[in-house]
Amino acid sequence: MEPLPRNYVPETDALILDGKAVAQRVREQLKQRVAALHARGVVPCLAVMLVGDDPASHTYVRTKAKTCESVGIRSIVKHYPADVTQATLEAQIDAWNADPTVHGVLIQHPVPAPLNEGALLHRLDPRKDVDGITPASLGALVAGEPAFGACTPLGIITLLDAYGISIEGKHAVVVGRSVILGKPMALMLLNRNATVTICHSRTRDLAHHTRQADILVAAVGKPEFITGEMLKPGAVVIDAGYNRVEGRKGDVGDVAFESAARVASAITPVPGGVGPMTVAMLLQNTVLAAEQQA
Numbered sequence: 001m002e003p004l005p006r007n008y009v010p011e012t013d014a015l016i017l018d019g020k021a022v023a024q025r026v027r028e029q030l031k032q033r034v035a036a037l038h039a040r041g042v043v044p045c046l047a048v049m050l051v052g053d054d055p056a057s058h059t060y061v062r063t064k065a066k067t068c069e070s071v072g073i074r075s076i077v078k079h080y081p082a083d084v085t086q087a088t089l090e091a092q093i094d095a096w097n098a099d100p101t102v103h104g105v106l107i108q109h110p111v112p113a114p115l116n117e118g119a120l121l122h123r124l125d126p127r128k129d130v131d132g133i134t135p136a137s138l139g140a141l142v143a144g145e146p147a148f149g150a151c152t153p154l155g156i157i158t159l160l161d162a163y164g165i166s167i168e169g170k171h172a173v174v175v176g177r178s179v180i181l182g183k184p185m186a187l188m189l190l191n192r193n194a195t196v197t198i199c200h201s202r203t204r205d206l207a208h209h210t211r212q213a214d215i216l217v218a219a220v221g222k223p224e225f226i227t228g229e230m231l232k233p234g235a236v237v238i239d240a241g242y243n244r245v246e247g248r249k250g251d252v253g254d255v256a257f258e259s260a261a262r263v264a265s266a267i268t269p270v271p272g273g274v275g276p277m278t279v280a281m282l283l284q285n286t287v288l289a290a291e292q293q294a
């Protein structure tokens with residue numbers, strides 16, 4: 001296998017953690033596992049539930065479906081209008097739970113109110129929870145039991161591992177505590193023996209905490225919120241954010257890249273950092289689900 005690119009941010013010592021390249025590697029490895037499943041007559045299949053007309057959700061779902069196909073995973077996308085009933089969605093989840101040809105199910109977030117996304121997640125069979133965000137999967141993470149890892153934090157751990165960045169004994173600071181990202185991220189880092197601080201909107205003197213971080217994960221949802229002055233020299237900086245900013249092309253991360261790269265020893269770009277890893281982990285979890293169920 002080709003060695004990973006070791007590129008640095010121009011005029012700095014910051015190694016670029018190239019999520020695109022690592023995700024490509026993951027997909028190559030998955031193709032072999034998918035071929036082995038195909039040889040046994042099993043076609044791994046991801047079913048996606050998409051509710052409403054959020055343009056970003058539609059784009060994400062298209063990307064996920066296309067990437068599935070690129071490695072030989074079948075994908076089904078069921079799109080429902082925002083005025084669909086909760087009962088219809090629950091019946092669909094029940095049908096997928098019972099369907100042996102469907103190995104993984106993704107409920108695209110957000111399911112618009114007044115529909116109850118939490119109730120749908122509760123209903124999903126944890127063996128098919130390839131997004132790793134049902135209460136059962138998160139509970140297993142707390143208990144240190146096997147379960148599918150939530151895709152974005154799992155992608156971040158995989159990216160750190162791919163570059164040989166050790167986690168054990170490091171002080172990791174996670175800014176953000178959402179159920180899909182910040183909380184499972186903190187738990188995964190803790191399970192890998194980091195000392196973990198979790199920051200959120202009520203944290204006092206945020207910069208005091210972020211400056212302690214050997215590994216800083218920004219999962220805030222605020223463009224360029226973490227700046228170079230908030231970092232310890234040599235920190236590894238992971239930017240999970242992608243934000244649309246009026247007047248700017250493409251997505252903007254939660255980290256001010258240029259100022260952070262002057263201080264960091266390694267940093268993820270946006271795009272091309274965490275985003276591709278998230279999709280790769282969804283595929284990896286789906287293949288694992290198919291292997292487990294076959």
Ligand code: NAP
Pocket residue numbers: 152175176177178179180181182199200201202203206218219220221222240241242243254274275278279
């Ligand atoms: P979220 O549910 O809105 O959570 C944001 C978190 O940031 C909350 O815990 C919030 O604290 C915290 N926060 C808000 N303002 C803060 C402040 N001033 N200081 C410290 N913490 C603050 O967002 P999310 O779903 O976790 O997503 C976070 C970012 O990651 C977004 O940019 C999103 O687009 C991106 N994302 C990327 C991927 C990917 O594949 N790359 C996947 C999912 C999400 P409280 O809990 O106190 O409100």
